[in-house]
Amino acid sequence: RPKGPDLGRVANLEAPGEVVVFFGDSITRGYGVRAEESFPSLLARDLGIAIVNAGVAGDTTAAGLARLERDVLPHHPRLTLVEFGGNDFLRRVPLEETLKNLDTIVKTLIAQGMIVVILEVNVGLMGDPYLKGYGAVAERYGAVLVEDILSGILSKPDLKVDAIHPNAQGHRLIAERVVKVLRPLLQEADRRRGPMGRQSLDFPLPAFQGVG
Template identity: 40%
Template sequence: MKLAAFGDSITAGQYLAEDETYVSKLASRFGLETVNAGVPGNTTGQGLARFESDVLERRPNLCIVAFGMNDHVNTAPETAKTPLPQFRANLTLIVERLHAEGIAPLFCTVNPIIEGDAELYYYSRHPREWYRNPDGAQAWIDVYNETIREVAEETDTPLADIALEWRRYLSAGGSLNDLLRTVENSGAADGVHPTAAGQELFASCIGEVLAARFPVREVR
């Protein structure tokens, strides 16, 4: 069984060793052959430009679709890199093309971020004042996540709700400072990219959906 993971830097496992990525963890858990088709910085539109060569030509049986972190980013006040209607259309097109090739899709929502301020974390790189209506970058991510959920329902695509899983972890007393790269754990005011612990939570959430909805079996 071959699994492709199609997404951005979070899927690529930027800043981590290969065996710390959720893709590697899923490969070990289920004995899967995997293709990590995560490219840092990619939006859904950029992903579609390489979809044929990076995913479809690799002939996976299953494909994780994990975009949104870059699509929501504002390039001007209230102007996302990928406007919401286009984001919805891109996700729908990805699923349609996967189905046409006999590849089963699985969506993921986007993990929460550390917003910070003008000196540290997200707003040190993206102006806070650009994120209005809804108010704040996390609120924008929440809206994009809701679109992912809606497209999953509309297309009857299994969903690994990473955002919800992380919220449950936080409600149980966990901290984003453990799941995301911070000054304390990596020397970087990142607040977006998962640590190894964050990738483990990705793998756990996706793994539960794989076990429940797909013909895969744990090998460990």
């Protein structure tokens, strides 16, 4: 079950900026559902945040790593949610390669000064070593882990559009799991940033000029 993050261990809580990037594969992209039904869109509405959906169907951790600089860094996100691994498993990519790529993705994002949330995916029988690997990467860099976002979804045909992709109801369940972690995380991050709250610290302009 998703637990609230241990906020004392989270890196970059005072990160500037406003945008939240969702960086992942077809689950993030919302394959098989309308854009507004995807869990990133639901979270944008639930939390009142500006998001970029940088999900690409079929992506492995290697493909994600290859497009990190193009698809994430230019947005200067305050926070990035990373969701990869399912396609690695389905394509039998060696576990150590998957975890090495995930490690590099998270390390790069943390070094850029943003908060990082890892969304753990367990498609089929990925097993303990896979899932322990996600947790180890999160621990290493002060990222936040949301455990098994697909739990109870993949075993229920009425929550999926096919063998591995959630339907609109499945995406709502994912959003409900992630929001339990994201809401307290963003509240604490806002508190750390002080009276500026959610205004971007990148632009020292009066608030009315910064609206756009």
